[in-house]
Amino acid sequence: MQLDTRVGGKTKLTGLIGNPIEHTVSPVLQNSLFSMMGIDGIYIPVKVPQGKLGDAICGLKASGFTGFNVTIPYKEEVLQFLDDISDEAVLLGAANTIRVSGDKLYGYNTDGDGFLRAFREQTESGFEGKLVCILGAGGTARALTAKIATAGAERITVINRTPERAQELSVNVNRILEARGFCKITEPAGLDSREALAALEACDVIINTTSAGMYPKVDNSPLKDDFRFRSEQIVYDVIYNPAETKLLAQAKQFGCRTANGAGMLFYQGVRAFEIWMGTDIPDIKLRDLSSAFVKYLAE
Ligand code: NAP
Numbered sequence: 053m054q055l056d057t058r059v060g061g062k063t064k065l066t067g068l069i070g071n072p073i074e075h076t077v078s079p080v081l082q083n084s085l086f087s088m089m090g091i092d093g094i095y096i097p098v099k100v101p102q103g104k105l106g107d108a109i110c111g112l113k114a115s116g117f118t119g120f121n122v123t124i125p126y127k128e129e130v131l132q133f134l135d136d137i138s139d140e141a142v143l144l145g146a147a148n149t150i151r152v153s154g155d156k157l158y159g160y161n162t163d164g165d166g167f168l169r170a171f172r173e174q175t176e177s178g179f180e181g182k183l184v185c186i187l188g189a190g191g192t193a194r195a196l197t198a199k200i201a202t203a204g205a206e207r208i209t210v211i212n213r214t215p216e217r218a219q220e221l222s223v224n225v226n227r228i229l230e231a232r233g234f235c236k237i238t239e240p241a242g243l244d245s246r247e248a249l250a251a252l253e254a255c256d257v258i259i260n261t262t263s264a265g266m267y268p269k270v271d272n273s274p275l276k277d278d279f280r281f282r283s284e285q286i287v288y289d290v291i292y293n294p295a296e297t298k299l300l301a302q303a304k305q306f307g308c309r310t311a312n313g314a315g316m317l318f319y320q321g322v323r324a325f326e327i328w329m330g331t332d333i334p335d336i337k338l339r340d341l342s343s344a345f346v347k348y349l350a351e
Pocket of ligand 1: 163187188189190191192193212213214217261262263264266272273274290291292313314316317318320
């Protein structure tokens, strides 16, 4: 019999805390990164019951973990246990990646970086001078608006079913963007308003951050069936299950360039790994792993 010698006393420990965690795909990505990089490390999901977050974090710290990811429902609650929080995690009010250094905990949010790297790779385009419409005003929209503004977009319009949430988002994010001289976010009256339609028709990039169209409600779309895309528009959906949402299928019919959220999921995980291991991994080194991961997600 072949012995499994992969884990030993010197193995670096990383993981994920959340609840539920049964369907997470992060271990596949992170353990493949350890193998690819030839680093003796392991990533394990840990289901943390309600009310036990503090105990779980103390346990991971005391056990010598190098770092861990945080997922639903603890991304906001975790902040109170951290010694230092990155600007981005402060802005978003949520951390998804924690690095342990000595007895200190450092919090980061890798969603924005992951999105930007994925968008550039998947669409071969950037945001410099672009008019961008973001559908949705939840946590993901907030992470993306700030990142896209700092990437040089000319105008960002946040369009949400509940307009009050878009207003709240723009007030919070604009406070920071204005101070740094980036473009301001505007928000029209609602998904079906005339202003929203005009912004959608005129923009270069449409990004869906709503959960409309996500499995199992695959017949949903944030835009109406009769919405007319322009073929020059890029349409990005942060949803990766299904691989082609109804929105992306609609856009494809008009000849638009489209991409789904598999790349974002991949690169937010890569960024977490880079933070823990203190190393940047060049895109070229990630190419085979990225396509294997995207294929795995689609199975
Ligand atoms: P969230 O904070 O709960 O926000 C959900 C947003 O979707 C809200 O703006 C909500 O509008 C809108 N919405 C929900 N159902 C809708 C419908 N039927 N029509 C129109 N709008 C609808 O969620 P989140 O954390 O931002 O996540 C949003 C999506 O991003 C999820 O599908 C999630 O899986 C995906 N995601 C992907 C990645 C990745 O790596 N690819 C990372 C993070 C999240 P109201 O305000 O009107 O309720």
